[in-house]
Amino acid sequence: MTLNLATLYEAVAAAVPGRVALVCGERRLTFAELDARADEAGRRLRAAGIAPGEHVGVHMLNGTEYVETLLGCLKIRAVPVNINYRYTDRELHHLYTDAGLAGLVVDEEFAPAAARVAGDCPGLRVVTVVRAGEAADGPGRPDKPEWPSHVSVSDYVSEPGEPDPSLREGRSADDRYVLYTGGTTGDPKGVVWRQEDFYMAAVKGGNPYGEPRLTPGELAEAAKEGFELSYLLTMPLMHGAASYNLFMALFTGSRTILMRRFDPIEALRTIDREKPMIVAVVGDAIARPLADAIRAHGSDHDLSSVKVLGSGGAILSRSVQEEFAELIPGIHVNNGFGASESGVDGTISVGDDGLMRLAADPRVTVVDEDMKPIPPGSGRIGYVARSGHVPLGYHNDPEKSARTFPVIDGKRWSVLGDMARVEADGTVVVLGRGSGCINTGGEKVFPEEVEQALKSHPAVMDALVAGVPDDRFGERVAAVVELRPGAPATAEELRAHCRGQLAGYKIPALVRFTERVVRSPSGKADYRWAKRVLAGDAR
Template identity: 30%
Template sequence: MGSRRAPRWTSSCSSRSRGAGREGCAMFVPLTPLDYKRRAVRNFGDKIGVVDGERRFTYREFGERADRLAGALRALDVAAGDRVAFITYNTHHLLEAYYGVLQAGCVLTPINIRLSADEIAYVLEHSGAAVLVYHRDFQDLVDRVRPRAPRLRHLVILEGEDPEAHAYETLLARASPEPGPEISAVDENAICELFYTSGTTGRPKGVALTHRSLALHALYFSVTMRMSDADRVLHVVPLFHVNGWGTPQVLTAVGGTHVMLRKVVAQDILRLVERERITVLLGVPSIYTMLVNEPTIGTFDLTSLRRAVSGGAPASPSLIRAMEEKLGCLCVVGYGLTETAPLLSKALPKAHLGGTADDDLRRRSTTGFEVVGVDMRVVDGEGREVPPDGATVGEIVARSNVVMEGYYRDPEGTAQAIRDGWFHTGDMAVVDAEGYVTIVDRKKDIIISGGENISSVEVEKIIAAHPAVFECTVIAVPDERWGETPKALIVLKPGQRATAEEIVGHCRRHLAGFKLPSSIEFRESLPKTGTGKIMKHELREPYWRGYEKRVH
């Protein structure tokens, strides 16, 4: 089995960055997204680079605010390698943090605002966050988690007041701009972002990404999507989710325009596409389903759009067709994971392929083929590539510079995910003769609902804690709006009674809203294997009968 370094926050220049025998090279420039901000400020300084509601910032203004954020963190005596957490919407403040936090030598840790207080308290404790920056709308949430995060040294509030917190704008106004280190002094292998994603163990896992991974991911993304300074991207994908799909780095790198979206409302998205002349949309299938079914979509001018990408969960050909009809642009599926920063593949059309319009639509609805910079394969249990027949199922594995450094404080999880030099995704797929991969099932019991990962084990543990529950399991069932949702199958203890409403109420006290079971069914027993394991596949099958894939 190949070895993999355990996650670390800083390192000296290593063979991984310079390579053996590189001492005599004329030049070595570390890879870091900080160089992209420098480039944007220098080459597009007077251009509007960020739009957030009625506020507009040129790249020069954006750069100065990021510099002041770095200076403010230094003034708070935050040390290099400290984690700086954010709980906020897609605001210009979080986009500034993608650079300012890194310039201060710290690690940016955006937290999913949809998590429960218990889950957020766990993330703060596990990451050891020293600073928490939060929007005023989450004051009640912060008040609940604050006592459970003893290592928090500073609170910073956005667009509000809290006697126990610093005001963000006041901190910036008082700070001396700190442009950060010279690019040549950056350790490209130092971890600079930490994202928490759900895992099969129930607790979120901290995915550690380095300067090098993020910088290269932006280049791979740019080549694949043919990004330029003419592009204007609406940040529909949350910046706390999977590195914002890479847009904070790639769009800055090319000098494009960031347009922030704080809350997902169909008419707001369409209005901003029209007003800001958005060229690229990225979102999960449930958002596109909402858009194409919005009654007023025909009243908006969407002609600026050149491409829409659906990811985070599988999309059906019918959805891709509806997207193209309603949005009027090329629509494709993308695939990736938090652990890969995230982009691994894109279902782009290949110019040399013929066939009918239906053939083209089918290809663009698949998981796609590997992007530049990624080696992605579908392998069997022995690590051999499956035949490209579109029928033989294997697991997707990937090898690339964009793969995470590891799971923070989880060497066993890291060793399980990265084996023999390959990252094992846990997604089961087939591959056709043209190299298009299609996910057909999941090896892990992760439910992907509206692009959000839900651990069935985590939900099961909460339900099992109810005093009336004897045993339970949680499975994914198809849902037309969210793709799939969790369904709980429960066996009650003899003589005990409970209603579905009671079970959901119990879950609501411990889980984020999107993790709650969408339906509950009480059963006399649950089928088990000879070793006593509940047979989830058998339980799922009736709900997915008639569907080509076991994901939706």
């Protein structure tokens, strides 16, 4: 079997050529049109000198050009690299140089930032700029930046080309796919996948409801004969969860509706206009503003098409799930659990006790520091780990690769940073990230549990929890809280609310209110920012 991402897409596009594949604003592309434009994107990169295996940065907002570029890279066996468009110059410098970019496709508004760091990227030879429109330069339009002399710069052309069989030569399941992840701490890291492993683990073998499709023909036939889904992606495509959803839609012959930038009211208009069945979000950071918009303006829009709210990359709080159940009766909420380092690992349920539970799965286990499975019901805490179709490692970082992706008895594992224990029936109770665990007087507190309790208060829009130094207990629990507009609450009211759900040592000793909790554009928590904010108040 050849489970190559480009070959799989081409098989589906040939099976359902006239079906709409992609919608973004006023632009709509069928599977055949998207395939032809991706062919042209790949051909232009190859003509510019991009070779198989070379890395091409995709530094763009959501749009059809993003998907064309992604598929175009895969078609010529180049490696697309997702770029977080909200990174600072320092973070961009790290990512560009760490990835060793040979090519770059960048939106015009991000070109000045890209040009500022390009001088330190001697391997970067080819830059393509996606212009905002055909209008001449005007107010608000960025100045054209000065690029270093070793870079060849051209404008992006989105148009179909003639079929080129040579684009399909040499592909294999071993071709690479790299997904950069910022996580919650540290510099961005590039997770290197074999394409077959990515397809099986992150895209669930092209079948979200059953056994994987193991050949391009089988996948194409299932797309042609199966039920057509429709996805609204509210989050940026440069986020791993969005890319998982995108490929799932492409490989099932389904329609993907993109929001260029998330806006809750525009999301309601888009749902009304495009009638998606599945709305994909990243945790409460997107879901809570969307719920508020539905409560305030939902009656002005037809939302009856929405049957599923799916979250990936961040866990939806129980309070938000309950809000959606009230606002859209009968909606199914899918709280996906996974990571850039492991793909899709299952579905999380949040119980009345606030604990996050992951259903038993033979591919997912909990291991101790010696990589030995922890017996169910033992009460011991270990690390969530996955075997089978997992990444090869981190790009350019063998030391971290050895820790996160160890090979034991010939089997490669992905050991995530999430701590967990296994109940007697095999259910995995996910406690939170080990790197963020707070040690207060010898008691371990996982920030996620406290955040769940805080966000269940009706006045709280968002919250992050971290440890701050304490002379007596070593650390104490502290929280940064963003309140809903017009919904006042005091620190003591929030503590009283948490006392009904948490042990006393888990109650935030310090609460700092802020106008906005800072998260990445993909909705992930920024605990470094939270610690800086809280440090200013630590006594």
